[in-house]
Amino acid sequence: MSGAFEGSAGTAAARDLACRFLTDVQAVHGLPVDETAMDIVQLVVSELMTNASKYAPGPSVLALDVEKGAVEVSVWDGNPTPPVILPPDPTRVGRHGLEIVIKLAHGFAVHRTPLGKRITATIALTDDPLAVGL
Template sequence: MDDKAVRDRAAGEGDRESLVSEFLSVSAAFEDSEEIGAARDLARGFLTEVQSVHGLPVSGRAVGMVELVVSELVTNARKYAPGPSLLTLDVQGGAVEVSVWDSSTALPLILPPDPSRVGQHGLEIVMALCQSFAVHREPVGKRITAVIALTESPGWS
């Protein structure tokens, strides 16, 4: 595909065949806890655009789950790591990958489920919602990644 065709497709002009194979991404840095709402807004707006502009199916349930995962991961990054954190949302292959980088080298402690514990259920919730969850050390800090389907899988209620 030549450069003009890529620009036309990105602008929504010309051939509108399935864009499911296209890679869509958005990123933003967050520096304080007051910006957690902005991180959720970014996720909701991005998924709305994925559906309305690019024509990919995105369920309301998926939007809610992504907002919750973004909120939990960005909250943890702001709470436990100095400096900014970076949120990246990538859509490809019917799923959204939520990735949060922060500067702390300390890996998160994933506690076993305990209904009597007050608080510290964020990663437990994230892991229950996503298809996959990974923590990677980076040259500086770490990156936590969760993958969520854009539509419900058969058998989900």
């Protein structure tokens, strides 16, 4: 599932898309999704979309996919410059978004594309690997 969004209003719409996607993963495909996973995915989508709207001109594309018991959250934007990933600093005010995403995700990657970059975070659907057949 994917969608294109622009500006700060797009962040809320992207979170809603992620919620609908995970609800479908449960209802249509019968895969378990922990409430914690639902919350984490929405937070990760929010952080990545906020950064895209803040640092890249134009629309951003959110893509969601499920593979091997995890949801892959990918956000593409038109700015080819990789994000600056700051080290943890409890005295810093703000700019903790990617730090949070990296801490919560099981996988995190930044890929340059011909027209910008794609940031991908992978989040487990459940803490129980047997529930998703791993």
